[in-house]
Amino acid sequence: MAELAAPLPTWRRMAANGRVLWGGGFLLFLALVALFAPLLAPHDPLEQDLMLQYVPPFWAEKAEPGFVFGADNLGRDILSRLIHGSRIALTVAIVAAFAAGLLGTVLGLLAGYLGGWVDAVISRLVDIWMAFPAVLLAIVLVAVLGTGLHSVIIAIAVIDWTRFCRVVRAETMAQKEQDYVASAVTIGLSRFRILVREVLPNVVPLLLVLLTLEMGIAVIVETILSYVGLSIASDIPTWGGMISAGRQYVHQAPWLLVLPIVCVVLTVLALNALGDGLKDTLDPVMRK
Amino acid sequence: MSAILDIRDLHLDIVASRRRNHILRGVSLDVRPGEVHGLVGESGAGKTMVGKVVLGIAPPTAQVTGGSVRFDGGEITHMPDRARRSLMGAGLALIPQDPMTSLNPARRIGDQITDVLRLHLGMGAGEAGERALALLRDVHIRNAGRVVRQYPHELSGGMRQRVLIAIAFACRPKLIVADEPTTALDVTVQRQVLRLIKEMQENAGTAILFVTHDLGVVAKICDRVTVLQAGRVLEHGPARRVIEEPEHPYTRALMKATPRYDRPGDLLEPVPPALVDELNAAAAAYDRERAGA
Amino acid sequence: MSLGFLLRRLLLAIPTLVGVAVIVFVLLRIVPGDPIAMLIGPGATPADIQKLRELYGLDRGLLDQFVLYVGDLIQGDFGVSISLRQDVMELVLGRLPITLELCLAAIVIAILIGGTLAVAGVYWRGRWPEAGVDGVSGFILAIPDFLWALLFILFVVIFAFSGLPISGRLSHEIRFDALTNFYLLESLVRLRFDVFGSVLLHMLLPALSLALPLSAIIARVLKSSLNEAMTQDYVLLARVKGFSRIRIVAREALRNALVPTVTLTGVQFTFLVGGTVLVEKIFSYPGIGNMAIDAVINRDLPLIQGLVLTFAVLFIAVNLLVDMSYAVLNPRMRHG
Numbered sequence: 001m002a003e004l005a006a007p008l009p010t011w012r013r014m015a016a017n018g019r020v021l022w023g024g025g026f027l028l029f030l031a032l033v034a035l036f037a038p039l040l041a042p043h044d045p046l047e048q049d050l051m052l053q054y055v056p057p058f059w060a061e062k063a064e065p066g067f068v069f070g071a072d073n074l075g076r077d078i079l080s081r082l083i084h085g086s087r088i089a090l091t092v093a094i095v096a097a098f099a100a101g102l103l104g105t106v107l108g109l110l111a112g113y114l115g116g117w118v119d120a121v122i123s124r125l126v127d128i129w130m131a132f133p134a135v136l137l138a139i140v141l142v143a144v145l146g147t148g149l150h151s152v153i154i155a156i157a158v159i160d161w162t163r164f165c166r167v168v169r170a171e172t173m174a175q176k177e178q179d180y181v182a183s184a185v186t187i188g189l190s191r192f193r194i195l196v197r198e199v200l201p202n203v204v205p206l207l208l209v210l211l212t213l214e215m216g217i218a219v220i221v222e223t224i225l226s227y228v229g230l231s232i233a234s235d236i237p238t239w240g241g242m243i244s245a246g247r248q249y250v251h252q253a254p255w256l257l258v259l260p261i262v263c264v265v266l267t268v269l270a271l272n273a274l275g276d277g278l279k280d281t282l283d284p285v286m287r288k
Numbered sequence: 289m290s291a292i293l294d295i296r297d298l299h300l301d302i303v304a305s306r307r308r309n310h311i312l313r314g315v316s317l318d319v320r321p322g323e324v325h326g327l328v329g330e331s332g333a334g335k336t337m338v339g340k341v342v343l344g345i346a347p348p349t350a351q352v353t354g355g356s357v358r359f360d361g362g363e364i365t366h367m368p369d370r371a372r373r374s375l376m377g378a379g380l381a382l383i384p385q386d387p388m389t390s391l392n393p394a395r396r397i398g399d400q401i402t403d404v405l406r407l408h409l410g411m412g413a414g415e416a417g418e419r420a421l422a423l424l425r426d427v428h429i430r431n432a433g434r435v436v437r438q439y440p441h442e443l444s445g446g447m448r449q450r451v452l453i454a455i456a457f458a459c460r461p462k463l464i465v466a467d468e469p470t471t472a473l474d475v476t477v478q479r480q481v482l483r484l485i486k487e488m489q490e491n492a493g494t495a496i497l498f499v500t501h502d503l504g505v506v507a508k509i510c511d512r513v514t515v516l517q518a519g520r521v522l523e524h525g526p527a528r529r530v531i532e533e534p535e536h537p538y539t540r541a542l543m544k545a546t547p548r549y550d551r552p553g554d555l556l557e558p559v560p561p562a563l564v565d566e567l568n569a570a571a572a573a574y575d576r577e578r579a580g581a
Numbered sequence: 582m583s584l585g586f587l588l589r590r591l592l593l594a595i596p597t598l599v600g601v602a603v604i605v606f607v608l609l610r611i612v613p614g615d616p617i618a619m620l621i622g623p624g625a626t627p628a629d630i631q632k633l634r635e636l637y638g639l640d641r642g643l644l645d646q647f648v649l650y651v652g653d654l655i656q657g658d659f660g661v662s663i664s665l666r667q668d669v670m671e672l673v674l675g676r677l678p679i680t681l682e683l684c685l686a687a688i689v690i691a692i693l694i695g696g697t698l699a700v701a702g703v704y705w706r707g708r709w710p711e712a713g714v715d716g717v718s719g720f721i722l723a724i725p726d727f728l729w730a731l732l733f734i735l736f737v738v739i740f741a742f743s744g745l746p747i748s749g750r751l752s753h754e755i756r757f758d759a760l761t762n763f764y765l766l767e768s769l770v771r772l773r774f775d776v777f778g779s780v781l782l783h784m785l786l787p788a789l790s791l792a793l794p795l796s797a798i799i800a801r802v803l804k805s806s807l808n809e810a811m812t813q814d815y816v817l818l819a820r821v822k823g824f825s826r827i828r829i830v831a832r833e834a835l836r837n838a839l840v841p842t843v844t845l846t847g848v849q850f851t852f853l854v855g856g857t858v859l860v861e862k863i864f865s866y867p868g869i870g871n872m873a874i875d876a877v878i879n880r881d882l883p884l885i886q887g888l889v890l891t892f893a894v895l896f897i898a899v900n901l902l903v904d905m906s907y908a909v910l911n912p913r914m915r916h917g
Binding site (some may be wrong): 375379393 | 814
């Protein structure tokens with residue numbers, strides 16, 4: 001069936017979808033910025049110069065040439081810090097979303113396909129998970145695991161696998177009732193094979209959409225953890241860390257807070273737009 | 289005697305995504321005060337749309353492209369909203385098709401009768417409550433005092449249709465549009481509800497535009513009848529005459545396709561497809577002619 | 582709705598609570614840092630440390646600790662906070678009212694904004710206000726509560742909007758010897774309107790930050806259920822009765838559209854409660870959310886435990902309330 005619906009129309013639909021275009025375009029831009037950060041950044045993001053403390057951005061009167069967005073409380077170049085900050089944001093978004101997706105999908109497939117006590121246990125687990133405040137759980141987890149990139153990613157995956165699990169479980173149960181699974185059973189395929197070969201491909205469009213949206217959530221959670229001071233070591237620039245400093249010095253230099261927030265908001269908006277756009281164009285079942 | 293409802297050469301199109309479908313092609317009919325006027329046709333003939341135009345509840349995609357609808361002497365097709373609303377309920381009312389979905393599931397029966405009384409007759413809560421009880425008794429609902437406090441899901445379909453009839457007659461309207469009011473009911477309940485409508489209509493002297501596909505119902509309740517096919521009037525006249533001696537072959541075919549209470553033994557024949565094709569072709573020719581003119 | 586239904590729901594909540602308790606325990610016992618070392622200054626003798634470890638039961642085996650922990654929980658004993666050296670239960674219950682009042686204010690704001698947006702979108706269906714409502718709710722939804730909080734602070738600072746406080750709960754100039762921590766309620770009962778106004782003003786921005794994402798969700802769900810209700814036959818009959826469009830939306834459609842909205846609002850409300858953790862921190866609002874972050878940073882195990890469990894109980898309670906509200910809203914469920 002999937003072969004008959006040639007891939008070209010799907011791509012066409014995507015290319016014609018405004019939300020996919022702007023969301024995807026912005027992310028591509030961000031990825032390039034992150035990739036070439038050392039080349040693009042005009043200064044070393046860690047270089048302090050107390051002479052440059054609180055230099056305002058270019059639109060203000062006392063702006064310093066070469067420091068387009070000004071400098072922070074330690075005289076570090078904001079633009080360079082923002083550019084380098086995109087690396088952590090994107091890394092966490094991609095790796096954490098995939099980790100959460102993998103964990104949730106495996107458990108969701110098992111619960112939905114096997115049913116019985118496996119389903120009961122996994123569903124109960126999801127219920128318990130939902131009874132935790134996600135933000136608090138993330139903070140506790142990172143406090144337990146110790147700060148660092150790994151901890152942040154593990155924390156996000158451990159918290160947000162339930163999103164994937166619930167959706168994949170429901171979809172698997174629905175797909176299980178379809179004729180093609182029944183015929184696969186009659187041919188004598190093993191359960192595992194049916195799960196991987198027959199059910200999984202039908203869940204993939206849905207997963208892609210969820211992954212995109214999850215990346216947005218991951219960016220936010222990373223920002224939160226950085227804000228609380230529990231993310232990456234403080235000598236690596238992150239948007240959340242910049243926001244945290246910005247809140248501290250908001251009365252002296254409000255732009256310290258503005259610019260990283262704009263970066264986070266734009267990234268999250270772009271990911272949401274891409275996710276919604278994909279939902280509209282990718283999957284024929286969801287389009288209905 | 290001047291007509292309470294006078295429809296002249298009514299044209300209506302449904303416009304949906306750049307396609308324009310002709311639904312009504314010059315419908316004319318008149319309903320006199322105190323009469324029951326049957327509007328008969330198969331599904332898709334446009335009979336329900338006529339009722340909706342009269343009530344001002346045609347969907348936004350429907351466009352009246354010509355003709356006039358006069359109610360009680362005044363044109364109502366392009367009436368401003370506010371004037372239209374004061375006409376509704378009081379002068380014009382509806383007995384809907386499906387009693388299961390036409391009452392609000394979240395509101396008590398009593399409130400759904402009193403609201404229209406309070407809006408149009410300016411009654412206070414107490415007076416409207418009394419009047420609602422009387423109306424429920426009029427439609428032969430026993431223990432009306434309990435029913436006013438109940439919710440729709442606690443009543444049977446027949447009971448709900450009685451409530452809807454009570455609502456329709458609440459403000460003593462001059463004209464009621466009854467849109468297939470018995471179609472959704474059991475056969476036994478159908479006959480009771482028909483008898484009730486007739487009884488209420490005779491007592492109040494209300495005119496009814498009775499929209500139906502069922503010529504058997506027409507024979508029981510209507511004074512005059514208009515036969516509609518593909519948005520065109522094929523035949524009209526006194527109900528007895530149209531049923532006993534139909535002039536148009538389509539009406540004759542329709543008669544043969546309808547089970548009749550008075551002749552239970554008759555065999556039913558479907559309307560011949562050739563005849564329907566011929567009539568649809570004539571309707572298409574009419575469209576071309578109108579487009580050319 | 583019967584009492585049996587309620588009891589069944591309550592019983593179902595128990596295994597969830599037990600699961601939460603177990604996970605909290607497991608999580609916190611693998612903490613790598615030694616909380617006692619953080620608690621005591623560098624000058625402490627090993628004997629001092631040993632005494633404290635015994636005091637908090639940290640010297641025993643994991644299984645013993647678990648038995649002790651469950652036993653204490655059942656008795657309502659959450660232990661003593663390591664950093665604040667006070668009974669955890671007392672600390673949490675003392676601060677809980679602050680957060681409850683904040684959440685309540687937030688949900689009221691969310692319902693007001695979301696409801697208005699939804700009704701406006703339905704009333705002007707197919708015209709530009711509807712597109713506006715969709716655009717606005719989409720944008721509001723994309724930005725999480727804590728970013729709204731920061732944006733509001735920025736707004737206040739940049740426009741030097743000194744009328745709106747961005748930290749604390751009550752103006753320092755006002756003296757108020759409170760009997761409870763429900764300042765809003767208490768000031769109202771005691772007719773201290775200066776206190777009431779100040780508390781409300783301090784609450785405004787944090788509550789709005791928490792409310793905005795939820796209001797967008799309410800707007801979306803309510804709008805689509807209202808639109809669906811507006812196509813029903815009873816709405817057609819109401820039009821024939823001659824009622825105005827706004828009255829039909831409010832009287833006929835709204836009630837029927839509320840059930841799906843309440844379901845979703847209930848689920849989302851738990852996210853709002855979770856959001857207090859960060860929003861309270863940002864606005865230095867002295868509720869349990871703010872306390873939770875401090876507890877984590879200080880590695881105050883008993884306090885973290887107590888707070889996480891409190892949040893879990895709150896979440897479960899909200900879901901119970903939502904289940905019960907169906908019966909009130911839907912007459913079909915009231916009997917049988």
